[in-house]
Amino acid sequence: MNIISLGAGVQSTTLLLMACHGEITPKPDYAIFSDTGWEPKAVYDHLEWLKKEAERFGIEVVITKKGNIKEDLMRAACEGARVATMPFFIKSKSGKIGMIHRQCTQEYKVMPVRNKIRELLGYKPRQVIKEKVKLWMGISLDEIERIKPSQVKWIENQYPLIEKGMDRISCINWLKRKGYPVPPKSSCIGCPFHDNFAWKQLKMNSPDEWEDAVSVDRIIRRLPKLKGEAYLHRSCQPLDKVYLQEDQLELDLFANECTGYCGT
Template sequence: MTSSLRLLSLGAGVQSTALLLLACDGAIPKFDAAIFADTGWEPRAVYEHLGRLEEHAATYGIPVYRVSSGNIRDDALDPEHRFASMPLYVLNQDGSDGMARRQCTSEYKLKPIKAKARELLGYPHPTPVPKGVYAETAIGISLDEIGRARDSDVKYLRNVFPLLDLKWTRKDCERYLRSVGWGSTAKSACIGCPYHGNRQWRQIRDESPEEWADAVAFDAAIRNGSARANAAGKDLRGSMFLHRSRVPLGEAPIDRVTRAEWADRQGDLLDAVADAQLEEGDPDGCSPWACRSGEAVAT
């Protein structure tokens, strides 16, 4: 088999940023290109960080491509658009709860990344990629999340995991970023991502009031699920929410101080796994190649 390209799947979060900078520094082999899949609803801080990354990488001859399948926020509220389900929290009419199946990663992250990879290989859809031709795609999965590493589902991409080769954890990536002046790198996820923990929700509310208002408005707009299904007159089987408490985001208990937060303040070691998840949310933000999906829920 022949690898003609070395690509980076760039989420612009901690791990993938570390990989790009390591390649620029020559600590790992150079990438031919990095690909960022833009959902159209990233926080302003992520776009600013991405712009800085693009400029930095360009000086080392690494182009960063922004690709997109559309605006996830607008599409979700458009009754004419097929709804790519987000992992929304569901409260069913019988009082039970669940979580909607996560399709947004496949539609808004993987799909445009794969399309760009095919184009860079020289075989844009629908041209078949010849057998044995593939791009090596670096994924920012660190040692503490090794269980999320997986092979690509297409033969023209072969996933590799440089952070696993380095035996780096997320903390190692954070230390490295601080050492090279990129310590402000944040998690990359949509403004209204249901995987936000309370800390992220408070940060948005307290530091980005416009983005908070946007998320609160979106949360209210998706209460009845898919706009397209509603327009088609389909029966509502549950109410949708962005916050895991399954109450409107503007009323959600995001100021709760958890045991994990107290442990962080006091330096104690406590068994606070559940509270840590509530506080921190998904530690990896939006990870295209290793997402966590909720149970499928009909809406």
């Protein structure tokens, strides 16, 4: 079985559409998108379009999910429930800033995709899987540091865009040549890996989603068992108090994010 891990961003969209046009073979059996429940509306709109486009070529886009990461964070802050942490920035009592371990990718992206593959193969939980699955990852040449081996023996990660020598610009150019729209960047609305430009775009262009992120930023200070105060912005200031300027962009942390499962 050949399956695309679909993040619905530029690279994995290109990967799926190239497969639709027979430029990457064999034809994948499915493309699987794991929904965290907190993606921007633009991503959901693009995903709906992409599903219909892939169906024209006989490729099914399957959507799966573990839950809603925003609602789970709210519950954890208010009730003390366990939650898979995002890579929040933490400020200790001494003022030292760090970043906590990221659990969200594994629990809201990796495991739901893996569980859906198990279901599509006809296996029940904990049954030993005998088949080999090739999981195509939407990672391009300029993101080679995101390559990771599979965590399970029955899945082999593959990187068709890298094999074709394609970077992000190559993907965008391919989409434009075919007359396809360039997808929005796929990530949670309040992903701490956003740089200042991304935060500023969210604030200026999507005020409802900006307020959504601000509300989560406020409440994560109440998360239990954290050694310090949690923030979405790297400055460890409340998100709505951060002075956002394009020239503040120093480092694209997104390249380190999500092990190829989201943002691609």
